[in-house]
Every structure is written in structure tokens, then in C-alpha cells.
Amino acid sequence: MYPKYYQTSFHAYEEGNLGWEPALEVESASKAVHSTLFDGEPTVEGDRLLRESYHNILKANLPEPPQKIADLGCGAGLSTEALQELFPEAEVTGVDLSPYFLAVAKYRTAQTNSQLHWHHGAGEDTKLPAESFNLVSVSLVFHELPKKAAIAIFQEAKRLLKPGGHFAMMDMNPQAEVYRTMQPYILTLLKSTEPYLDQYFALDVGTELVNAGFETPFLQENTARHRTIIAKVKG
Numbered sequence: 001m002y003p004k005y006y007q008t009s010f011h012a013y014e015e016g017n018l019g020w021e022p023a024l025e026v027e028s029a030s031k032a033v034h035s036t037l038f039d040g041e042p043t044v045e046g047d048r049l050l051r052e053s054y055h056n057i058l059k060a061n062l063p064e065p066p067q068k069i070a071d072l073g074c075g076a077g078l079s080t081e082a083l084q085e086l087f088p089e090a091e092v093t094g095v096d097l098s099p100y101f102l103a104v105a106k107y108r109t110a111q112t113n114s115q116l117h118w119h120h121g122a123g124e125d126t127k128l129p130a131e132s133f134n135l136v137s138v139s140l141v142f143h144e145l146p147k148k149a150a151i152a153i154f155q156e157a158k159r160l161l162k163p164g165g166h167f168a169m170m171d172m173n174p175q176a177e178v179y180r181t182m183q184p185y186i187l188t189l190l191k192s193t194e195p196y197l198d199q200y201f202a203l204d205v206g207t208e209l210v211n212a213g214f215e216t217p218f219l220q221e222n223t224a225r226h227r228t229i230i231a232k233v234k235g
């Protein structure tokens, strides 16, 4: 059932995303990786601030608060929880291909956010009903995908969205100074834990979104390393 590209090692875990260790450690890993994103001393608040920087752009560019949101590649639910906080009235569904990450997401949020919904499936073929969401959000997932899967997710997002709905993604920004000027040996090290980084960096997101049936997207940097891209369903 799992696509071949997904059954490989990621983030130095041999089992990739299909195991308890990566699922249980992802929250602290996210906090560690994002601790140095903002000026000043490294802070555990970096991860929250990263999501806030994405959400500020999202809120400013949506015509109204979305009622139904799908969070594709929700992982252990950090992005799903943050979306629910941003839009408290919305019904938010987290979708992920890893049953381990989903189990941790359910456990983590059971006390505080029991209204969240969880769905096991691939972002490119969720099996969720067509035209049933106002917003499809995908955070920190595309850098983990080969080009073919990324394009399939744009198409699935279009299928899932109601007319006038919005797609939004937040991820590494290939145009960021830090990546453009990175020493080749550091980039090689990064690629050893992110097997599809080359394909993500080469992906023409704007063109592929338009090909999938969206209007020309809006793009804005949200940190020195990340970008937010928002596109409205065409027509």
C-alpha cells in the first residue's frame, strides 16, 4: 500500500516515517531544527514561531475563515493543532501516510483537541470526498516528496477543494540565501537525510499548481529559510 518512494530512510531513521522512533521523536526534532530560525539565542519557541509566521500570511490572504480544513502530511499533529488554534470554528482533518505518526498525533491531542479528525492515507489519493474542504494546507511535507508525488498532491488538493477553496503550503525556500550559498558538503549532508531534496528544489510549484487547476499562486517568504505559497481554485 505504501508508495516505493516513501519506504526509504528519511531523517537518518532507517525505517523512514514508518516506525515508532521517528513518530515519538518528531516533536522534539521539530523544536530542535527550528530553534535557530529566528534572531537571538536558540529557542524552543522557534517551531511555534515558524507556524505563526505561516499562519499570519495565511490569515491575511484568505477571504474568510475556512470551515473545513485538510492538513495533508500532518505528522504527529503539530501543524493540525496549530491550524485548529488559528481557526477555532473549523473542522480540521489531519491526513498522513504513517500510522505511527497518526497514532502519536491522536495520543498527543486527545486531551486538548478532541475535535480534531485523523485519516490514514496518501496525500496524493486521500479517498476523502471531492469538493469537501475550503482549505488544504500542507506544511513541511513537499521537501520529502519526489516530483511525481508532489504533482499528484496538487491534483488531489484541487479535487478535495470546494469551488473558491484555497491550497496553501509552507516549506523550505530553495531561493533562500542560506541554501543558495550553502557549502556543497553541507548540502550533501542535508541530502543524505532528505532523499528528494533535489527534486523539491527543482520543482516549479507555480507552473504545476496552475496545471493542476489553480490560479497563479501568491508566494511570500515567512522566515529566512521558508516560503508560503497560496493558490485559489480556478474559476
Ligand SMILES: C[S@@+](CC[C@H](N)C(=O)[O-])C[C@H]1O[C@@H](n2cnc3c(N)ncnc32)[C@H](O)[C@@H]1O
Binding pocket: 006, 017, 030, 072, 073, 074, 075, 076, 077, 078, 079, 095, 096, 097, 098, 101, 121, 122, 123, 124, 138, 139, 140, 141, 144, 145, 149
Ligand atoms: C516533516 S513531517 C511534517 C509534519 C507536519 N505537517 C508538521 O508541519 O509538523 C512530514 C510528514 O509528511 C508525511 N508524508 C510524507 N509523504 C506523504 C504522503 N505522500 N502522503 C501523506 N503523508 C505523507 C510523513 O509521514 C510525515 O509525517
